Amino acid sequence: MDIVFLSPDGSERRVVAREGMSIMAAATSNGIGGIVGECGGNAMCATCHIYVDDDRLPPLSPEEDELLEGTADERTEKSRLGCQIALTAEMDGLRVLLPEHQI
Amino acid sequence: MNGIQDTTATAPMAAQTPPPVSDFDPFSMDFFRNPFPVHEYLRNLGPLIYLSAYDVYAVARYQEVHRVLHDWETFCSSRGVGLSDFAKEKPWRAPSLVLEKDPPEHDRARQVLSKILSPVTMKKLRESFQAAAERKVDELLARRSIDGITDLAEAFPMSVFPDAIGVPSEGREHLLPYAGLAFNAFGPSNELRNEAIAKASPHIAYVTEQCQKHNLSPTGFGAQIHAAVDTGQITAEEAPLLVRSLLTAGIDTTVNGIGAAIYALARFDDQWDALKAEPQLARAAFEEAIRFESPVQTFFRTTTRDVEIGGHVVPEGSKVLMFLGAANRDPRHWSEPDTYDIRRSASGHVGFGSGVHMCVGQLVARLEGELILGALARKVSRIRITGEPVRAFNNTLRGLKSLPLEIE
Ligand code: HEM
Ligand code: FES
Numbered sequence: 001m002d003i004v005f006l007s008p009d010g011s012e013r014r015v016v017a018r019e020g021m022s023i024m025a026a027a028t029s030n031g032i033g034g035i036v037g038e039c040g041g042n043a044m045c046a047t048c049h050i051y052v053d054d055d056r057l058p059p060l061s062p063e064e065d066e067l068l069e070g071t072a073d074e075r076t077e078k079s080r081l082g083c084q085i086a087l088t089a090e091m092d093g094l095r096v097l098l099p100e101h102q103i
Numbered sequence: 104m105n106g107i108q109d110t111t112a113t114a115p116m117a118a119q120t121p122p123p124v125s126d127f128d129p130f131s132m133d134f135f136r137n138p139f140p141v142h143e144y145l146r147n148l149g150p151l152i153y154l155s156a157y158d159v160y161a162v163a164r165y166q167e168v169h170r171v172l173h174d175w176e177t178f179c180s181s182r183g184v185g186l187s188d189f190a191k192e193k194p195w196r197a198p199s200l201v202l203e204k205d206p207p208e209h210d211r212a213r214q215v216l217s218k219i220l221s222p223v224t225m226k227k228l229r230e231s232f233q234a235a236a237e238r239k240v241d242e243l244l245a246r247r248s249i250d251g252i253t254d255l256a257e258a259f260p261m262s263v264f265p266d267a268i269g270v271p272s273e274g275r276e277h278l279l280p281y282a283g284l285a286f287n288a289f290g291p292s293n294e295l296r297n298e299a300i301a302k303a304s305p306h307i308a309y310v311t312e313q314c315q316k317h318n319l320s321p322t323g324f325g326a327q328i329h330a331a332v333d334t335g336q337i338t339a340e341e342a343p344l345l346v347r348s349l350l351t352a353g354i355d356t357t358v359n360g361i362g363a364a365i366y367a368l369a370r371f372d373d374q375w376d377a378l379k380a381e382p383q384l385a386r387a388a389f390e391e392a393i394r395f396e397s398p399v400q401t402f403f404r405t406t407t408r409d410v411e412i413g414g415h416v417v418p419e420g421s422k423v424l425m426f427l428g429a430a431n432r433d434p435r436h437w438s439e440p441d442t443y444d445i446r447r448s449a450s451g452h453v454g455f456g457s458g459v460h461m462c463v464g465q466l467v468a469r470l471e472g473e474l475i476l477g478a479l480a481r482k483v484s485r486i487r488i489t490g491e492p493v494r495a496f497n498n499t500l501r502g503l504k505s506l507p508l509e510i511e
Contacts, residue, residue, distance in 0.1 A: 038465075042457060
């Protein structure tokens with residue numbers, strides 16, 4: 001399956017990801033610099049902040065909601081933590097907008 | 104009976120084979136001097152090893168270390184994260200409410216700390232920590248000849264962290280010896296541990312006293328922990344123990360983390376040049392130093408049931424030693440693991456642990472690391488090692504005691 005990462009400057013990169021992988025892992029293992037993932041996906045750092053407008057995503061958990069208060073760039077209603085979203089086959093082609101800053 | 108069932112029937116048999124045995128001592132000076140060849144040897148022995156010197160099992164490969172860290176139900180912390188089994192021996196101090204507890208009890212106390220040490224708090228601390236980092240580097244630049252450990256890696260955290268907790272200025276010289284004691288105490292009853300315990304009482308008395316509400320400034324992390332008593336999250340008896348966790352785990356660790364980064368940048372010129380060219384890599388340079396040196400080298404777990412690792416059975420009640428430092432350089436997981444590369448993604452390293460016990464203070468550590476390395480990158484043109492680095496010895500922590508440097 002594919003996911004598309006969109007940089008704030010408008011450029012796009014399509015990467016191949018595996019089902020079950022998180023969006024954060026799909027990004028860091030493909031050299032997408034706009035996602036840092038400092039805590040390795042343990043929901044403790046908020047450096048995997050992304051903006052996604054897509055109803056295929058699972059709902060926000062209370063922990064994710066709380067940690068999103070600490071993102072470096074503005075939190076919007078599209079804000080999610082990339083490490084908290086495990087990719088499923090239905091998410092093929094998902095478009096993920098990267099923030100300007102993660103720290 | 105068909106062939107498929109036959110195969111499953113033999114699986115438990117295969118699990119009866121004992122793991123490879125090693126008689127090496129993971130708490131010896133020789134090993135501490137240069138652990139890396141032994142790490143490689145242990146990783147290559149197999150996914151699970153038995154260490155006859157201490158009658159413990161050990162994991163040194165990334166995959167198994169990660170698995171043990173994430174399965175807290177099987178590999179518990181409440182029987183101690185050192186060699187001593189709290190089910191058999193009395194701990195040297197009252198157990199930690201986070202480090203040495205299992206969920207759900209662990210989570211209640213942990214939530215108090217993670218709320219206080221959140222990304223939101225880091226945004227508030229950043230400005231004052233940054234100013235302190237710049238002052239420190241300016242002061243050291245004026246001196247030129249410095250000790251990279253005592254004058255920098257120790258002095259910077261000591262200038263910001265105790266204030267952030269809110270402990271009084273008098274007596275802070277007890278903080279590093281207390282932490283050294285706590286981290287030595289995870290090891291066996293060797294000279295390091297025994298000597299630390301013999302000298303412990305003034306340091307324990309000091310730390311116990313600083314954890315009391317009336318000794319803590321009204322705005323620091325310590326006071327915020329005590330405030331959680333009023334909201335009913337923790338009891339009045341628990342609050343001082345949680346403050347103690349920060350005083351124990353929050354200073355010597357960052358000292359060794361910052362020391363690891365400075366030592367790496369002083370040795371690998373290309374990485375120093377890369378950082379100079381892009382000072383915004385400071386945070387990544389710190390993170391990579393944590394992977395590369397693993398200031399916290401090891402922790403134990405205790406098995407709550409018989410469990411299979413790599414085709415061998417670990418019986419219930421066994422101590423399992425996790426070599427975090429070996430996992431962080433496992434070539435099965437990392438490419439060029441023995442290279443310090445500030446441009447790699449170090450995400451997923453286990454230098455801060457992983458899973459429910461993953462370092463609750465990691466954001467403070469990174470903030471300190473980023474700011475001091477960033478200030479160095481912007482203000483210092485060259486770092487040169489001018490004398491023999493001296494290693495510090497501790498049963499858990501890895502780092503230097505002294506690193507003579509010239510900076511200009
Ligand atoms: C570079 C610096 C640091 C390193 C390498 C480090 C490493 C670690 C590791 C490996 C663990 C996991 C323990 C386990 O799994 O049993 C841990 C836990 C912990 N750390 Fe850190 N640490 C650092 C800085 C800090 C700081 C600055 C604080 C306090 C502000 C802190 C407080 C704690 C606490 C309270 C725990 C226990 C968490 C729990 O059990 O839920 N650490 N640390
Ligand atoms: S990687 Fe740290 S919160 Fe997602």
